[in-house]
Amino acid sequence: MSNEVFLRGQDITRRWGGLVAVNQVSVTLERNCIHAVIGTNGAGKSTLINLLSGEIALSGGSVELLGEDVTAWTQPRRARAGLGRSYQRNTIYPSFSVFENCRLAAQATHQKGWSWWQRADRCPVSTEAARDAAHRAGLDKLLDRTAGMISHGQKRQLEIAMCLATGPKVLLLDEPLAGMGAEETERMLAMLDELRPDHGILLVEHDMDAVFRVADQITVMVNGTVIASGDPDFIRNSSEVREAYLGEGH
16 A cells, blocks of 8 residues: 555754754655655755665754664664665675575575574575575576676666665665666666555655656755645646756756
8 A cells, every 4th residue: 555654754953063964854765665865965855865764864844764763773773674785886895796686685684593504605594585685687698797896877776776675664775876877777767666655755856857766755955845745747847846956947
């Protein structure tokens, strides 16, 4: 069902001294929904992802993941509970194969400290999770390729595959289309559509054409504050949004 809430941030705030980087931002991610966050550079979008993922502590507000208050949880604990994220820059292991990158990500979730005598690369659970994640990300034919040698777009797909290998319900994706050509962008948007039914996805992105094609909900941030939030038609027709960000041509 589409109204099942997977992640909810309420009045999220982050201050550094006198600077308020994120100011009482509320955002909800539902199953089968892609929620895009847009805004100019410095609007607080990546900081918002860092706060939701637990990488940065909140100065105020709360975060709820799959019905549980996780405000005080660390990033690893949130990840184990079903939250995956990607970064603006690739965070893959370039000297390892595509499959090994996925397997290592899966292994972090399916740890077996008691099986110290068993080779980690022979763990059937991690291996299956890795292959499934690579398949969902469209990387079946690249499993044996060295990750550092694949294309930029494929590296972005691999980073999402590594997220999927951990079995998340929530995906926080920070500019997954950055630096992509038209063909790579189409492939990524198709993948997001395929992931949509089983996940709640927050997408930070500068490619407005892609955002309006794929997003169900859009939140617009300026200087750490939300100035508008709603469906794509509402955002497209908002004079405040056009003036602050999109420009009259959109």
